[in-house]
Amino acid sequence: MAYIEARGLHKTYGATVALDRVDLQVEEGRIVGLIGANGAGKTTALNAIVGLTAYAGHLRVLGRDPWTERDRLARDVCFITDVAVLPRWIRVSQALDFVAGIHPRFDRAKAEAFLAKTGIGADRKVGQLSKGMVTQLHLAIVMAIDARLLVLDEPTLGLDLLSRKQFYDALLTDYLERSRTVLVATHQVEEVQHVLTDVLFIDRGRIVFSRSMEEVESRYQEVFVHPDRLATARALHPIAERDGVGHTVLMFDGADRRQLAALGEMRTPSVADLFLAVMSNRGPREQGAVR
Amino acid sequence: MNDVEVPAVQRLSWSVRRELWENRSIYLAPLSVAGLVLVGFSISLFTLPSRTRAALTLSEPALRQAIEQPYLIVSIILMAVDLFVAVFYCQDALYGDRRDRSVLFWKSLPVSDLMTVLSKASIPILVLPLVTFVATVATQTVMLLAGSAVLAASGMSPSILWSHVSLLDISRINFGHLVAFHGVWYAPFYAWLLLASAWAPRVPFLWAALPPVAIGVIERIAFNSTHFATLVMHYFLGGGEMTPGAGAPPMTMEMLTPHPLGQLLISPALCAGLALSAVFLLGAVRLRRVRGAI
Numbered sequence: 001m002a003y004i005e006a007r008g009l010h011k012t013y014g015a016t017v018a019l020d021r022v023d024l025q026v027e028e029g030r031i032v033g034l035i036g037a038n039g040a041g042k043t044t045a046l047n048a049i050v051g052l053t054a055y056a057g058h059l060r061v062l063g064r065d066p067w068t069e070r071d072r073l074a075r076d077v078c079f080i081t082d083v084a085v086l087p088r089w090i091r092v093s094q095a096l097d098f099v100a101g102i103h104p105r106f107d108r109a110k111a112e113a114f115l116a117k118t119g120i121g122a123d124r125k126v127g128q129l130s131k132g133m134v135t136q137l138h139l140a141i142v143m144a145i146d147a148r149l150l151v152l153d154e155p156t157l158g159l160d161l162l163s164r165k166q167f168y169d170a171l172l173t174d175y176l177e178r179s180r181t182v183l184v185a186t187h188q189v190e191e192v193q194h195v196l197t198d199v200l201f202i203d204r205g206r207i208v209f210s211r212s213m214e215e216v217e218s219r220y221q222e223v224f225v226h227p228d229r230l231a232t233a234r235a236l237h238p239i240a241e242r243d244g245v246g247h248t249v250l251m252f253d254g255a256d257r258r259q260l261a262a263l264g265e266m267r268t269p270s271v272a273d274l275f276l277a278v279m280s281n282r283g284p285r286e287q288g289a290v291r
Numbered sequence: 292m293n294d295v296e297v298p299a300v301q302r303l304s305w306s307v308r309r310e311l312w313e314n315r316s317i318y319l320a321p322l323s324v325a326g327l328v329l330v331g332f333s334i335s336l337f338t339l340p341s342r343t344r345a346a347l348t349l350s351e352p353a354l355r356q357a358i359e360q361p362y363l364i365v366s367i368i369l370m371a372v373d374l375f376v377a378v379f380y381c382q383d384a385l386y387g388d389r390r391d392r393s394v395l396f397w398k399s400l401p402v403s404d405l406m407t408v409l410s411k412a413s414i415p416i417l418v419l420p421l422v423t424f425v426a427t428v429a430t431q432t433v434m435l436l437a438g439s440a441v442l443a444a445s446g447m448s449p450s451i452l453w454s455h456v457s458l459l460d461i462s463r464i465n466f467g468h469l470v471a472f473h474g475v476w477y478a479p480f481y482a483w484l485l486l487a488s489a490w491a492p493r494v495p496f497l498w499a500a501l502p503p504v505a506i507g508v509i510e511r512i513a514f515n516s517t518h519f520a521t522l523v524m525h526y527f528l529g530g531g532e533m534t535p536g537a538g539a540p541p542m543t544m545e546m547l548t549p550h551p552l553g554q555l556l557i558s559p560a561l562c563a564g565l566a567l568s569a570v571f572l573l574g575a576v577r578l579r580r581v582r583g584a585i
Binding site: 088 | 295296297301302304305306308309312313388391392393394395396398399400401402403404406580581583584
């Protein structure tokens with residue numbers, strides 16, 4: 001069974017189409033990055049998946065309809081949408097008490113062990129913590145829940161570099177060491193790309209690119225081409241081109257590796273570069289999601 | 292995967308506890324006002340013997356009034372606190388966490404919107420009246436004991452107090468008024484405020500006030516009548532069930548007695564009020580589901 005299965009997932013806000021008949025599948029054990037520009041539909045898609053927003057079309061998460069069964073699904077699905085949404089009045093110990101009281105899969109000792117490492121005292125109020133610490137606290141709670149699916153929507157937006165690194169380090173060492181299923185939407189692609197098993201690009205409410213990381217590595221190549229060989233290289237139909245220092249970087253999809261090797265130094269493109277290449281081929285964004 | 296679940300009662304009880312953590316005024320307000328009342332009362336103790344001696348010369352109804360009045364005032368003050376806290380609690384209950392975006396955290400947990408709304412509705416309907424009841428009876432007990440001690444020390448018999456103020460009566464009257472009337476009877480008002488709190492984009496209290504005021508104004512202009520306003524006011528004042536009994540003397544504890552309490556609880560007006568509360572609360576549940584962070 002697919003953990004997330006969407007067919008024709010559709011959502012409009014007035015005249016604005018936020019999700020345009022999206023098909024999407026996330027299998028058990030995959031760590032999927034959902035990448036898109038602001039307003040591309042990432043948050044709407046994730047909100048539909050965790051039961052925060054109504055939708056049209058078919059959507060099943062762990063076999064259930066998230067809109068009508070949010071609270072039932074919340075036993076198996078954890079999510080962090082937005083940064084620092086813990087209420088300011090709550091004490092760290094109260095937050096743990098509450099989640100321990102109502103969540104069947106919460107391991108309090110695990111959350112406390114994680115918090116001990118961060119130095120966040122149990123009697124502190126969330127309002128007294130920095131934004132980075134609030135995020136760590138939220139992560140401590142989420143990681144102590146033995147969930148089947150974790151959904152993250154820009155969990156580090158607006159945090160400083162150090163806090164972002166701490167967040168992903170913790171996620172990596174403590175959480176992802178077991179086989180997990182994660183769907184993460186973020187702008188900061190470079191911070192997550194080494195843990196992803198799949199990437200999805202979303203643009204104007206549509207999934208425009210969906211590949212496993214193995215596919216990305218085997219199909220896409222970036223070549224640093226010297227100006228002398230540029231004409232030859234262009235004849236091989238690059239999908240994107242950008243200027244470097246003393247050379248031009250050309251990106252190829254499924255081109256012959258031996259031919260490419262003759263043109264210059266090769267490497268696998270970063271997800272960010274791939275995203276930019278795919279988006280530039282889709283024409284200007286100014287038309288926007290509004291029809 | 293095995294289907295583990297926390298019992299609903301346990302989830303509800305943690306949800307109510309959560310409300311008490313967030314809104315400490317639910318117990319701090321009645322307790323601190325009770326404390327203030329006791330400070331005032333202890334100052335008045337200096338003149339208690341002389342006042343009591345003077346009251347002894349009065350006729351029985353006047354004597355009763357003189358002795359019971361401080362106890363009645365304590366009940367009324369704490370009832371006003373109860374109402375005040377309840378109104379402020381309700382209008383913020385489903386609005387505050389949308390405003391500070393913590394609704395995104397609460398909704399990530401396995402607590403249904405129905406349970407969230409019920410836990411919040413239980414505060415003004417049940418928890419707050421019970422807390423105020425305990426605070427009131429405790430205050431009045433302390434007053435009675437301290438008063439007796441002062442009278443005894445000045446060589447008078449405290450029985451004059453005890454014959455007019457019985458702890459059993461005080462408990463019964465306060466319980467009836469606070470829990471049955473301020474809690475259950477007022478449920479439609481609280482439920483309406485919770486509905487506004489779940490709906491309002493901002494200032495929920497004003498949004499709550501707007502429709503009833505609009506209905507009243509339109510009715511007045513269109514039909515030159517005030518049936519709606521009269522109906523609401525009539526219900527607020529107890530729908531005729533809270534009118535003091537014909538023989539009850541003014542300014543005594545009996546003034547607060549529903550006449551009789553049983554009649555209040557089986558009255559059709561209360562049934563209608565509770566039905567309306569249910570409609571408002573279901574509306575609040577629906578809105579809680581649909582509305583996200585502001």
